[in-house]
Amino acid sequence: MKNKVARSLLSVFLVLGILFTTTSRIKAQDKLEVKTTFYPVYFLAQQIAGDLANVSMLLDANQDPHNYEISASDVADVQKADLFIYQDDEMEFFVQDLLGVVNPETTYVLEATADLSLLAGAAEDEDDHDHDHDHSHAYDPHTWLDPSFYAQQAENVLNAFVSLDEANAEVYQQNYQALIDELNALNEEYKAALENRSDRRFVVQHAAFGYIAHAYDLEQVSIAGLSTSQEPSAKEIATMQDFVIKNNVEIIYVDPSSNSAIAETVAQANNAELRPLRTLESVSSDELAQGVDYFDVMRDNLIELSR
Template sequence: MNSSRLLGGASALAAIALLGACTGSPSAAPDTGKTQVVAAIYPYEWLAEQIGGDRVTVEGLLPPGGEAHDLELTPQQVADVTIKGDLILYESHFQAAVDSAVGQGVHGTALDVRTLVQNLDTTESPDGHDTETPTDAHDAAADPHLWLDPTALVTVADAVRDKLTAIDPAGADTYRANTDTVTAALTAVDAEYKAGLASCDRTGFVTSHEAFGYLAQRYGLQQISIRGLDATVEPTAARIAEVQDMAKREGITTIFYETAVSPAVSQAIARDAGLRTDVLDPIEARPTDTARGADYLGVMRANLQSLRTANGCR
């Protein structure tokens, strides 16, 4: 990751004093009486909204269409994490600026989602296929994109429910009922993926970056990634040649790209090999193209359709 991002949280925190001098406090927003949730990325923002309902206000740190790995926090956002938030939802070793802010200490409760689900270390096997291996929960090399397995997000939902209940006991019944509803929705999407990917001409798929390890493991697919876990690091010429060779061997029809990262490399590989391109969204940020789904569930279903088309599923 870019070293400037490692300093982003600390630099922003140093500016809070100036912000407070100008506004009278680090956070000028009025107290609504609701539980304040701060979510580092969109899937946890969406989950908090679904579970908390009218009893919470949720702030997402990553703007719509943003790239999660590149996130830098404003002084106000650092104050929201350290002072304003009653519940902070984030993943350690994913966004350096968020780690830095949480590391300064928080007034509320910080929930590190990475500790809830067994993480995957995505490595490439000798035959060129990506394999997913469980790792320690704090392994910095582990794939952070656990929300692309909806059953993993069910585990997160239970933890969010429990944390909100501890903060706001009067809302326990609401949080429990809303969690039941969102769990049913996630379970339904999981069933759609299982059925939709059960009978396909191929299982391999080429992605812009290595974000789909959890999805591949859950549904018996093989991820071939152009970039590594950090979507901002450009691939080498050797890696591009490897991907082109694997795509030919596996009978790949489609090179996937994502809207938050330049599609140029994916398009070049597809053009050279005479293949088509399509979007496969890692759903790190709130969607801006609502034609591909207006929320987490909608984008997951759009991704499923893209995979089914690319892999000749019946």
């Protein structure tokens, strides 16, 4: 009899124990865990999720998404996430290594550019067989720099959140709409400011701004290629020096987080000024803490492009 009581008490504790663990697990999962690769996809996820998810980035601010290599802890982080968002198969090449070890049953994987019609990659790729780059650049993956393309990506991100967490669909939808409204406003600002730019060409170090050129009828002339790993040859640098002299180029744009040595060499040929134009491939943790976001950087870029 005593034994029986003890045994039932034990099973009550066991049941309570299981209940307790289950409840605490549900509590811990209240918020979706969302892992993103780098800033442009991080910002989309964060804006659309609002308070409903913990959104974080795999890459630190000083890491280059074109050339990043995954670590064991990245694998664990992504495996733990409910949702993993990356930009594009031609942007973060390291994602291919991750996808093989992520269980699609537990982690929803979203390529943010899915179903978008991307611009073709740079034609300059054709004659640089002497470069050691093993990636194809059939398409230009830097879509986020055009607010209209970025808005299409936002819809993909919205759909992912809604399918994972239908109960909060209305909140995601509202957050999404607020983001779209601001992207539309930004697009109008770009149109108005760049419409009357007399020189339709702008010279950059890294060819990340093709979508801005495409959207606002400008022409991007780049010293290096679509990927930051493509270094120009001596011959290409000399060609660029001729170009800046012949066209009296007065400004060369460089992202402040990248090495500007080559751009400086080209600029010196015509005493051109190096000015900042940010790819948004990295936003520092200081800036994040200060609340600097996509819109701030895009508006800074617009001031630079309006010079």
